[in-house]
Amino acid sequence: MQNINKQQGFGALLTIVVIGILLSTAAMGVIYTNSTAQQKHITSHAIVSAQIGAWKGIELFRIFLPNLTDEEISNLVGDFYIFTIKEDEYKIEIVKFDSRSRKIDINSIFNDPKSKSSAAVNATLKIKTKSGTGLINGTQAFIIGDVSSTGRIELDIKGSSKLVIEGDVTSQSINLTGVDYIFATGKVSFSSDEKIISIKSNDDVNLSGGTIVNKVSSLKNITATGGSAITTAIANGDIHYLTSGPSNSLSASGDIILAGGSNVTDGQDRSIIGLAHSNGDIYIKNKSTVNNVRVLGNVEIKNNLTTSRFIAEGDITCPYYSQIVVTNTIQTNKKIDESCNIGGSGNYLEDKNNVITPVLKLSKIIIDKPMIDVWKLK
8 A cells, every 4th residue: 555655656746747847848949939030030130131231232333323434334344343331331243234235234232230141132224325305314413302491502513404303392592503494393482583494393383582484384383473473384283473574475274363463475575475375264353464365264354454366265254344455356255245345456256166275284294213212111
């Protein structure tokens, strides 16, 4: 009986030992699994960091590439080009260059000292020869992001210079020295005494102060106030010409609003407006002189209008019994409202067959952006 009790006690002790070993083994397995998972995550992050560095090296070489001639690129084949930024070193291996197809094969190698990892990325770049037409020609300065300034931007460049901005341009008293053309994907707002050859925007353009621009093109709306003036304005939206400054031509796919004693010129007399061409309606709020009016929509005249040629497909109304002084011809598809007083030496023809060519839509500005945005990759 005593032997049996001893055996049972030994068996219980043995069971406890076995269970302890099993629990220890399981715990060690969990610890090992967690350690392995952590190591994988660390390795993964390290590799990603190194890969970003390798892609950044490709982008650095792409930006630098236009500075090299074909002969210089050919001489670099089989060799390395190294960019050093602070403590980081970006190594570019020139693998192959085909001068006929203008393609260059490169390997970008980056050793990340922080994550103690390295990565290599292969890429093929095609060198484009810039022609003399279109947006990407001439000398230009690129700015990625919005520009809001009251200071000075100076481009010390020979010939016509372009300021290309991916974002908005807002300026109250900026001094643009050497800038002839402005291309922007966002809104453009000037309230300073600037003289610019051309402004093109994918968004609204707002001018005030003494800003004078030869040509403004906007995929949305154009607004001119104060003492600003636009020689030629083209908008896919509306044109609010609320200035007394002269203009050769206002063309809008939307409406045109004239106020502030607007005078749109024909190119000879700087005191009158040459052409107001609208696919929408035209609203004349103050006394204005417009040589040539073409409107697919309606015309509302709240003050006297002097014009040489007036063609409209829609209704013509004068809420305040304004006078329309015509020196040549006024043609309408509909009868002019009795509230309008027709004067002058011109002829009034009610012709229901008037067909006005619509204002053509402007195409979107496309900027030659970097192929790899390293900031987003980070």
